[in-house]
Amino acid sequence: EVQLLESGGDLVQPGGSLRLSCAASGFTFTSFAMTWVRQAPGKGLEWVAAIGGRYSYTYYADSVKGRFTLSRDNSKNTLYLQMNSLRADDTAVYYCGKRALDTGSIDSWGRGTLVTV
Amino acid sequence: DIQLTQSPSFLSASVGDRVTITCRASQGIRRYLAWYQHEPGKAPKLLIYSASTLQSGVPSRFSGSGSGTEFTLTISSLQPEDFATYYCQQLDDYPHTFGGGTKVEIK
Numbered sequence: 001e002v003q004l005l006e007s008g009g010d011l012v013q014p015g016g017s018l019r020l021s022c023a024a025s026g027f028t029f030t031s032f033a034m035t036w037v038r039q040a041p042g043k044g045l046e047w048v049a050a051i052g053g054r055y056s057y058t059y060y061a062d063s064v065k066g067r068f069t070l071s072r073d074n075s076k077n078t079l080y081l082q083m084n085s086l087r088a089d090d091t092a093v094y095y096c097g098k099r100a101l102d103t104g105s106i107d108s109w110g111r112g113t114l115v116t117v
Numbered sequence: 118d119i120q121l122t123q124s125p126s127f128l129s130a131s132v133g134d135r136v137t138i139t140c141r142a143s144q145g146i147r148r149y150l151a152w153y154q155h156e157p158g159k160a161p162k163l164l165i166y167s168a169s170t171l172q173s174g175v176p177s178r179f180s181g182s183g184s185g186t187e188f189t190l191t192i193s194s195l196q197p198e199d200f201a202t203y204y205c206q207q208l209d210d211y212p213h214t215f216g217g218g219t220k221v222e223i224k
Contacts (some may be wrong), residue, residue: 044218045204046163050211059211103167104208105151105213109160
């Protein structure tokens with residue numbers, strides 16, 4: 001069974017930094033692209049960033065480009081989101097997602113971790 | 118960036134009703150569209166991918182259709198566990214934007 005467990009969410013001051021982690025299990029982590037999606041209070045889902053599997057390309061939403069860095073440690077089956085220069089509008093629940101091989105849709109999601117700025 | 122516009126943003130319906138949600142893309146996205154269900158406090162759930170393919174384990178009362186710029190999600194007979202918010206997402210180009218969501222509530 002695929003499991004994704006986010007951690008690292010916290011209360012942080014504007015301008016501060018935080019690193020989120022997503023521990024993955026139940027699948028061959030190296031083979032799959034991964035993504036982060038967030039939901040601000042009372043708002044809809046917002047795509048944040050994506051990273052490839054073995055070749056680790058990265059893409060970011062304009063709202064976080066230059067401030068957030070997505071990386072992965074395939075030896076630890078863990079995804080990371082380094083968030084710098086945090087702003088009040090980064091306040092959200094951050095979800096980690098596994099992307100399907102062929103379609104890119106998010107076929108497994110974590111329960112999320114709350115970041116409050 | 119590709120914009121996705123969902124309608125309606127809010128829908129009030131009864132158990133047993135047929136419900137249709139529309140997602141319109143600002144430019145053609147072929148069939149690179151997914152639908153998700155999201156209940157408060159839970160992880161979102163993939164319902165449909167490639168516009169019309171039902172994800173494994175999802176009840177057959179859910180169906181998707183469309184291509185290019187116009188897509189629909191239909192629930193043929195609404196069940197109590199279907200009251201949630203539904204989102205479309207395009208996967209044709211980065212950023213992989215979501216629609217604004219459709220909240221389905223009990224009438």
